[in-house]
Amino acid sequence: MRISLFITCYNDTLFPGTGKAVVALLDRLGHQVVFPLEQTCCGQMHFNTGYRREAYPLAKRFISIFKDAEVVCIPSSSCVAMIRDYYPELARENNDEQMVAEVKSLLPRIFEFTELLTDHFKLEDVGAYFPHRVTYHASCHGLRSLHLGDKPLRLLKNVRGLDLIELQDTERCCGFGGTFAVKNAEVSTAMLGDKVRSILNTRAEVCTACDNSCLMHIQGMLHRQYAGVRTLHIAEILAAGADQ
Amino acid sequence: MSLITIDPRKAAPFPEAAAEILRDTQLRKNVAHATDVIQYKRAAVVAEKDDWQALRDAGATIRKEALQHLDSYLEQFEQQFTRAGGHVHWAADAEEAQRIVLGLLREVQATEIIKIKSMTTAEIDLNRNLAENGIRAYETDLAELILQLGAELPSHLIAPALHKNRQQVRELFAREMHLPNLTDDPPALAEAARLYLREKFLKVKSGVCGANFLVADTGSVCIVESEGNGRMCLTLPDTLIAIAGIEKVIPRFSNLEVLLQTLPRSATGERMNPYSSLWTGVTPGDGPRNLHVVLLDNGRSEILADTTSRQTLQCIRCGACQNACPVYRQTGGHAYGAVYGGPIGAILTPQLFHMEHAQSLPYASSLCGACYEVCPVKINIPEVLVYLRSKVVDQNRGKLASVFNQxxxxxxxxxxxxxxxxxxxxxxxxxxxxxxxxxxxxxxxxxxxxxxxxxxxxxxxxxxxxxxxxxxxxxxxxx
Incomplete structure (x- = not known):
């Protein structure tokens, strides 16, 4: 299958390793990955901060780049949530009939990375090997917008060598929230403190999630505290193989 | 008794207020503990309903229908309530509501009133207004009594004293009720409050309450509560004045079948409320003879006119969004600088003030969606939050100050x-x-x-x- 990768602006800039892992895994599963170089951002940050007017052309831009894709894979649950939950609303409120139609046609072809594996490819074992103690943080958008449920956990449970430790209050927000992390820095930090405590209690070596934005937040405090735990996007675990 | 009120027009922006409150580690511990307990109870009673999602859908439909035809349902309620022997008053804003209540109480020469817990009376700052006019209000809800004795502000829709633990309540009661030997055993605290309040119930002839629902087709008023103190306020006085936001109306009596299932489960984690009071007009020889409802607009019709944020008015004030909110968990309700705190307050308060005040509140959320997930009437709070954020941003477009805003x-x-x-x-x-x-x-x-x-x-x-x-x-x- 020909899969168009929307890497997202922040993964492109800050977490290229996640993109490489997605490419490696989809390659290994026998798919062809394409990466339209025109892509930039889905508009989530602007939309969520109140800059709807600025988000609208970004959304249109995204659609024009991906509208003919067979399948779009996005390794970021919050960006998928932005597209699914708010693109139709953006199109409607701008009385953009063309966008309404294009969004409607495109949405069924858009998949968050773990959705693509479990829902579309019906896979739970992707042949990964990762001999570490891992805990999973359920990112809010994946959990409550995309209803990922235990899909990421089913993938992790099939990774050979991986010791999956349940994270207490895994469904509680880490406090990132995009610009919330700076606009309400004190509350954000207090929320993160609770999350980091839960993670340290698992004694895991790695904390994973379907969203690097949460992980960047979590890693930020773990690093500040000289904690030994690292964070890794789930794609990087699922792409890890015995040969690597 | 000192009076303390809260005015979103003067409150500090959320980030500042929150930063201050975060230093109160005892409060944070109390709030986290209390919300954990309620959430746990809620989850258990929600899990036993196979049709919970259908009940949420039904609740949302009922509330949407009420708002869609609010004008005609309010008129129907007025007709039915009047026919049953009550009087309906319309208040455009807080000042008018205060005037109406004061006038009604003066008619019966009241100098004291007993009150059942009501967020709407807090919204219009009724107690202060009455006090300034020589009428003393006694809060009879246990939590409201705690706040009134301690001159504190409510911090939660259902459990307004949730930020206090029982040791703190004991200290307060011991001091204010002159009971030096009081223990912090919950039954002992409840008994102290009971003895303190019983005398008021029997003596005071006028009562003020809110309303959970106003039923249009029967003209009934419905109030649910846990303590029975409310039941006494609703039945013992000669004069009873209910103050309710115009959005509290529901089309039909049969709608209660859904809402009286979802409200208690969402609010207190109970299958039904210990006391569900429903009354329709005046009955000779039984209950209040002088019965009034004040219908309060106070910004609500403006919210109603906006098709995106109208859903804010679907709220049935269960407080589930507050318990589920990870931000509220850290700060409690006071940081929101308004009577309505937590996620619902973050969308309701700025709208009640025409988006001119409390502009930091729509940003007081990480948009995690936990509020929407638990809402029994399916208010998409994150959607309204980001919508209101865009209103805040758009208001400032083109202003000189925005050129220098980082x-x-x-x-x-x-x-x-x-x-x-x-x-x-x-x-x-x-x-x-x-x-x-x-x-x-x-x-x-x-x-x-x-x-x-x-x-x-x-x-x-x-x-x-x-x-x-x-x-x-x-x-x-x-x-």
């Missing part, structure tokens, strides 16, 4: 960069150069200037990788 400038610049591949790629390269002086020996950034410094106040940031994903992709020869 966030605004950054957002505008980012939007411009992200609209072009070339500009985006250039910005990625420039960022790698610009960050160089900030990167520590360990390859991490520990300090950033300006707004970004709020990130590095408690969190490190890894330096940018030497290659972006797209650079790797191009190098790999796939392009």
């Amino acid at each position: 966030e605004r400038v950054a957002m505008k610049m980012m939007a411009r960069i992200l609209l072009s591949r070339e500009r985006f790629e250039t910005a990625q390269r420039i960022a790698r150069v610009l960050e160089k002086p900030l990167v520590g020996k360990d390859g991490w950034i520990h300090w950033l200037p300006g707004l970004a410094g709020r990130w590095t106040a408690a969190r490190d940031l890894e330096a940018l990788p030497t290659q972006t994903f797209r650079e790797w992709w191009k190098e790999r020869g796939n392009a």
